[in-house]
Amino acid sequence: MVGKIVINKELCKGCALCVGACPQKLIVVAEEINSKGYHPAEFVDSNGVCTGCILCALMCPEVAIEVFREEKT
Amino acid sequence: MMKVVFERPKSMFPVPTHYCPGCGHGIVHRLLAEVIDEFGIRERVVGVAPVGCAVLIYNYINCDMYEAAHGRAPAIATGCKRVHPDLILFTYQGDGDLASIGTAEIIHAANRGENITVLFLNNAVYGMTGGQMAPTTILGQRTTTSPLGRSPKREGYPIRIAEMLATLEGATYIARVAVHNPRAIIAAKKALKKAFEVQINGLGFSLVEFLSPCPTGWGMSSTEAPKWVEEKMIPSFPLGEFKVPKSEKSVK
Amino acid sequence: MGEKVLITGNEAIGEAAIRAGCRFFFGYPITPQNKIPEYLSYRLPQVGGCFIQAESEIAAIYMVFGAAGAGARVLTSSSGPGISLKQEGISYISAAELPCVIVNVMRAGPGLGGILPSQSDYFQATKGGGHGDYHLLVLAPSTVQETVNLVMDAFDLADKYRNPVIVLADGYIGQMMEPVEFKGRPPKELSAKDWTVTGAKNRPRNLIKSLYLDPEELEQHNLKLHRKYLEMAKNDVRVETYLTDDAEIIIAAYGTVARIAKTAIKILREKGIKVGMVRPITVFPFPYETFTEISEKVDDILVVEMSLGQMIEDVKLGVCGRANVHFYGRVGGMVPTYDEIVREIEKIKRSQV
Numbered sequence: 001m002v003g004k005i006v007i008n009k010e011l012c013k014g015c016a017l018c019v020g021a022c023p024q025k026l027i028v029v030a031e032e033i034n035s036k037g038y039h040p041a042e043f044v045d046s047n048g049v050c051t052g053c054i055l056c057a058l059m060c061p062e063v064a065i066e067v068f069r070e071e072k073t
Numbered sequence: 074m075m076k077v078v079f080e081r082p083k084s085m086f087p088v089p090t091h092y093c094p095g096c097g098h099g100i101v102h103r104l105l106a107e108v109i110d111e112f113g114i115r116e117r118v119v120g121v122a123p124v125g126c127a128v129l130i131y132n133y134i135n136c137d138m139y140e141a142a143h144g145r146a147p148a149i150a151t152g153c154k155r156v157h158p159d160l161i162l163f164t165y166q167g168d169g170d171l172a173s174i175g176t177a178e179i180i181h182a183a184n185r186g187e188n189i190t191v192l193f194l195n196n197a198v199y200g201m202t203g204g205q206m207a208p209t210t211i212l213g214q215r216t217t218t219s220p221l222g223r224s225p226k227r228e229g230y231p232i233r234i235a236e237m238l239a240t241l242e243g244a245t246y247i248a249r250v251a252v253h254n255p256r257a258i259i260a261a262k263k264a265l266k267k268a269f270e271v272q273i274n275g276l277g278f279s280l281v282e283f284l285s286p287c288p289t290g291w292g293m294s295s296t297e298a299p300k301w302v303e304e305k306m307i308p309s310f311p312l313g314e315f316k317v318p319k320s321e322k323s324v325k
Numbered sequence: 326m327g328e329k330v331l332i333t334g335n336e337a338i339g340e341a342a343i344r345a346g347c348r349f350f351f352g353y354p355i356t357p358q359n360k361i362p363e364y365l366s367y368r369l370p371q372v373g374g375c376f377i378q379a380e381s382e383i384a385a386i387y388m389v390f391g392a393a394g395a396g397a398r399v400l401t402s403s404s405g406p407g408i409s410l411k412q413e414g415i416s417y418i419s420a421a422e423l424p425c426v427i428v429n430v431m432r433a434g435p436g437l438g439g440i441l442p443s444q445s446d447y448f449q450a451t452k453g454g455g456h457g458d459y460h461l462l463v464l465a466p467s468t469v470q471e472t473v474n475l476v477m478d479a480f481d482l483a484d485k486y487r488n489p490v491i492v493l494a495d496g497y498i499g500q501m502m503e504p505v506e507f508k509g510r511p512p513k514e515l516s517a518k519d520w521t522v523t524g525a526k527n528r529p530r531n532l533i534k535s536l537y538l539d540p541e542e543l544e545q546h547n548l549k550l551h552r553k554y555l556e557m558a559k560n561d562v563r564v565e566t567y568l569t570d571d572a573e574i575i576i577a578a579y580g581t582v583a584r585i586a587k588t589a590i591k592i593l594r595e596k597g598i599k600v601g602m603v604r605p606i607t608v609f610p611f612p613y614e615t616f617t618e619i620s621e622k623v624d625d626i627l628v629v630e631m632s633l634g635q636m637i638e639d640v641k642l643g644v645c646g647r648a649n650v651h652f653y654g655r656v657g658g659m660v661p662t663y664d665e666i667v668r669e670i671e672k673i674k675r676s677q678v
Contacts, residue, residue, distance in 0.1 A: 116524050117524040117526070118524065122534075131532055135525070135530055136530050137522035137523065137525050138522065138530070138534075139390070139391065139522060139532075139533045140532070140535065140536055141390075142390075142414065142417050145383070145387035145390075145414070148383075148384040149387050150391060151377070151388050152351065152388035152390060152391020152392035152394070152395065153391040153392065153395040154391075155349065155391075155392060156375075156391075156392045157524070160395075177383075177384065178380070178383075178384050178387070180380075181379070181380035181384065
C-alpha cells in the first residue's frame, strides 16, 4: 500500500467531488449519514492501490481529506 | 511509515464552512491559506472580506481582516495599505461585489497600481442572496432575476473583468483560472502564488479571477456544476494570464 | 509655536488636521470645499503623509474606513451631495467603531442645489443620514479660528469615543479668509489602539467588522454604541451663551448665522431691546438643558437658520413648550442679514406687549 487518505466524516458534505477525482475509483458515498445529515465520502481500498496522488484532496472544498504516502526508507 | 503529504494549511481554522456542498469557495480559501503558509506571511497579511457568500471568510482564515461594505473592499485595502505599506493586503470578492456595485473601486485600485492582491470569485450568480443574475451571468443562463435566460437585448453581456483590467497600466498581474478539476486547481494555485509574489516584491496591482462552481445557485448537483464551468463558463471566460510583470516578460 | 496667518477656512481645516497628527486624507472634488484636498495634496507629502483623490466620495469614505482600521488619524471632507454618498460608509464606520474626522462644508441643497452656503444638512448630520441607530459627534464652528480648534478637538474626540466626528462648516467659513493662530497643544493621553488590523504578530488576529447575525449579539452591540452617545451627552456638550443673563428674547443660532445674529443683538440692544443668544457648538450631543433653563427666563426664542427649520426641532425638544419658539430662515444659499433678524425680533417684541 503506497498511499492512503483519511476523510473527516463530520466535515464532509457529501458533494462527491472527490469520488470523480480519484483515478482508482477508491472513494464512494457512504450509506450512513453524519451529524449534519450528509452522506460522507468513504475510502475503500481493499487492494491497497491508492498512490497518495492527492487529487481527491485537491478537489475537496471542505479540506476534509488528509493524504498519506509510504515513506521510502 | 506513512508520511502526511496533504493536510489542512496552518492559516486555516480547523472548522467546517457554511458553504454549500461542492462550492468553489472552500477550494479557493484553501489555496489562499496554502499560499499564505508557503510565503510565511500570515503575521503580516490583512484580508478584506466582501459582502456575499464569502463574507464569513474571516471565520476560516486566521489573519487580521476587515469586513467591507458591498463592493468597497479595494478602497478599504487601499486605505490600509497606504498606512502600512509593509503589510500584505488581499481582498476576496465575488462577482456581484466586484463586477457590479464595486466596478469603480476595482478599476481605480488597479489603475492606481495599488500594491494589493485581489481574489475575484466568478460564479456567474449572486450566491448569498439566492442565485440572482450577476454581471458575469452568461448569455442564456437562467437565474432568479433572468428567468427567461440572459439575453443581450434585455440584460447586456457578461463582463470580462480580467481582460478589462489588463488594459490598465497600473495592473501588473491579471490572470483568470478555474477550480473545477484538479489540473485547473493546480494552475489556479500557481497563479495565486504569482499574484502574491507581485505584491511581496512591490510590483503593483494583482488580481486572479477564479471561475468557481455554485451548484445551489445554478440549480445543479455538486458533480454537474464543474462540468458547467468547463462547457459553459470557460468559453465565455477564457482562462489565461492577461497581464504579467514586465520583468517576467523579458525573462521568458 | 502659535504663529498667526491669514488663511481660508478650507486651508485652515487642512492645516489643523496636520497639526492634530492626521497623515491621511481621502477626498473628491466638490465645491465649496475644493481647497481642502488641493491644500492637502501638496501639504501632506511634506509631512510624510498620504493624499488620495478617490474615484468617488464612496471610495473615499471606505479608504477612510481602511486607514482608520489600520490605526491612522484620517480626514475626509466634502459638501452636501458628497456627504450623502458617504452615508452608508459613515454608518459602517460608526458600527465598526472607527475614529475618523469628516468635514462637511455645507452648500445649498437638495439635489445638485447650489454652491452657496447653507445649514440644510443639519438633520443628515445629527439625526443620522445612514442606516441604523448610530450618531456622529457633530461640531459646528462659526469662525475660521474656531474651525481650526474644533478640527483639532475632533481627532481627540474621535479617538476618545472610537467614533466618527463630523465638523459642520459651510461655504462661508470654508472660503472666507480670517487671521488664525495654530496654537500647539499638549497631546491627549488616549488609550492604545490595540484593536487595529496591523498584522496578527504575537497577538490573536483582530477583526474590523459590523456583521452580527445573532440578534442578541447585535442588540448588545447597539446598546454599547448607545452608551457612547449617552457619554457624549454627559461629557462633551459644548454651547455658548451670549448676553443671556438680562435677555428678554433669545436667539438660537449656530455657525455663520450666529455671527450675523451677534451684530443684530448689538443693534437691538442699542435700541433698548435686550436680546441674547444660545449658540450650540456641538449639535450632537445637543445642549437641551441650556434651552430648558433659558426657557424658564424668557417667553420667546427666535431660531434662525440657513434652512427651512431643522435645529428648531431640537430647540423645541429643549424648550418643551415653556416658551414660544419662532423661526426665521433663508435657504438656497441666501444668507439672513442682520437687519432681517432685527426686524424679526422687533416683530416678536411687538407681539409681547
